[in-house]
Amino acid sequence: MATFSMNLIWQYANPKKFMQTSGMVLPWVIGLAAIGMVGGLIWGFFFTPNDYKQGSTVKIIYLHVPSAMIAINGWAVMLIASLIWLIRRHHVSALVARAAAPVGMTMTLIALITGAIWGEPMWGTWWAWDPRLTSFLILFLFYLGYIALWEAIEDPDTAADLTSVLCLVGSVFAFLSRFAVDFWHQGLHQGASLSLDGRDEVADIFLFPLLTCMGGFILFFIAMVLLRTRTEIRARRLKALIARERMG
Amino acid sequence: MPNLGKYEITVLSAYGAGIVLILALIAWTLWRGARVRRQLREAEERRTRTHG
Helix, strand or coil, X not given: CHHHHHHHHHHCCCHHHHXXXXXXXXXXXXXXXXHHHHHHHHHHHHCCCCECCCEHHHHHHHHHHHHHHHHHHHHHHHHHHHHHXXXXXXXXXXXXXXXXXXXXXXXHHHHHHHXXXXXXXXXXXXXXXXXXXXXXXXXXXXXXXXXXXXXXXCCHHHHHHHHHHHHHHHHHHHHHHHHHHHHCCCCCCCCCCCCCCCCCCCCHHHHHHHHHHHHHHHHHHHHHHHHHHHHHHHHHHHHHHHHHHHHC | CCCCHHHHHHHHHHHHHHHHHHHHHHHXXXXXXXXXXXXXXXXXXXXXXXXX
16 A cells, blocks of 8 residues: 555656656646635635734734745755755756745745834844744745755756755754744744644634634745646756757 | 625735736746747757757
């Protein structure tokens, strides 16, 4: 059974198979992502009350929490794809990691900006060198460095090797970003709003639109990564064709 | 428009920044996708012309 499942997964390491399957599922993923994101944000912005403590700034969680979640988990996706590249040398996995980076970087930037905008009236400051904020800023710099490294190296296999190693190193900060508030009980940033053990600190009236936004953001991430991976596969073929033309 | 009270500018600027960044990411992704697709089509046409 496990062998069968693994064989099924490895099929998608074939660029042709990946293009076929992603082409079929993309319209559905894009449609559901649009419904989840737009629906969740409209629900949260227009149809939820203001919080008795935070006032209307509570509405910022519908952008901040899902984007922070994707920022961290986007790096986790890159880590898995990078490990597959390093161990199995499947080109599609290296391209998935490359495709995910700009999406993760944008989400990290959204989390940083919306967090700063929320922090100014609530904490009295735009920024503090708090463990979670600082590790998030470092994660953003790792995203930038990762993208720059891909662009800087001509040979795609060497670029995939070096960026995979960078991804492994950056995973420490992605991990710290997630657990910083648990490791160091200090700083301004509060603990996690949602947890898998069911001890959520968010009232249902805010929780349901938030969960809708989170689902929408996950689907948006998948849609963007699929679209960008398809482009990277085409760009790789284009590069090979141009190299062949030059050789005559 | 919901009543955002004294934090109106705060909330609207957070949504504005977030939405602009998401739209920029979508536009960049679609633009690069279309450009690479066009260049690949042209390269494949050249190859067909050369090799028949």
